[in-house]
Amino acid sequence: xxxxxxxxxxxxxxxxxxxxxxxxxxxxxxxxxxxxxxxxxxxxxxxxxxxxxxxxxxxxxxxxxxxxxxxxxxxxxxxxxxxxxxxxxxxxxxxxxxxxxxxxxxxxxxxxxxxxxxxxxxxxxxxxxxxxxxxxxxxxxxxxxxxxxxxxxxxxxxxxxxxxxxxxxxxxxxxxxxxxxxxxxxxxxxxxxxxxxxxxxxxxxxxx
Numbered sequence: 001x002x003x004x005x006x007x008x009x010x011x012x013x014x015x016x017x018x019x020x021x022x023x024x025x026x027x028x029x030x031x032x033x034x035x036x037x038x039x040x041x042x043x044x045x046x047x048x049x050x051x052x053x054x055x056x057x058x059x060x061x062x063x064x065x066x067x068x069x070x071x072x073x074x075x076x077x078x079x080x081x082x083x084x085x086x087x088x089x090x091x092x093x094x095x096x097x098x099x100x101x102x103x104x105x106x107x108x109x110x111x112x113x114x115x116x117x118x119x120x121x122x123x124x125x126x127x128x129x130x131x132x133x134x135x136x137x138x139x140x141x142x143x144x145x146x147x148x149x150x151x152x153x154x155x156x157x158x159x160x161x162x163x164x165x166x167x168x169x170x171x172x173x174x175x176x177x178x179x180x181x182x183x184x185x186x187x188x189x190x191x192x193x194x195x196x197x198x199x200x201x202x203x204x205x206x207x208x
Contacts, residue, residue: 002031009033010170010208015046015089015193036169037192045171046190047088049122054164058157059185060084060129064122068110071123075103082128085109088121099128129184135177136186138197140207142170147207149199157183 009028021039028035044050049064063078065071083100091098092113100106139158140147144166148154161173170191176184196204
């Protein structure tokens with residue numbers, strides 16, 4: 001529906017390709033809408049290689065490879081024996097997951113990512129940590145104001161990360177604990193396309 005006066009529009013849906021995102025913004029502009037998150041802002045949180053440097057001290061160490069050839073030539077320089085494998089957007093969510101116990105499994109995981117979703121951006125190789133899976137919490141941040149799915153219970157780590165990305169209108173922040181109780185940033189993402197996970201719909205709507 002075309003608006004008589006300029007209105008702001010928040011997209012919530014599937015991850016979009018660059019071409020689809022361009023079409024969405026063109027459609028919005030044509031109908032007098034201003035999408036809250038610009039295309040440039042979308043990729044600043046959606047692609048890991050664009051946000052990693054800001055938080056590299058709070059998240060597992062990561063190496064970025066532009067291709068399989070680059071990876072094969074330089075993987076030994078990481079010094080890793082076990083690998084967490086993803087592309088710039090997502091890890092592998094099939095049964096065996098994204099942890100590779102050796103180089104052979106490493107290449108198998110990458111092949112599966114390419115098969116099931118295609119590789120986007122860089123091949124990202126991360127250190128494997130002993131995290132407690134059930135401790136992971138997804139927060140949402142609106143212009144640096146961070147919200148927990150459990151009300152006022154926002155951790156110090158989540159607040160620090162939100163402050164570093166307060167220039168972005170709407171992001172998700174995933175925080176997890178290791179076996180020693182230390183908090184780590186798993187990843188940030190664009191809030192438009194982030195799953196709610198443990199969030200109740202009414203709580204999420206109240207945040208917006």
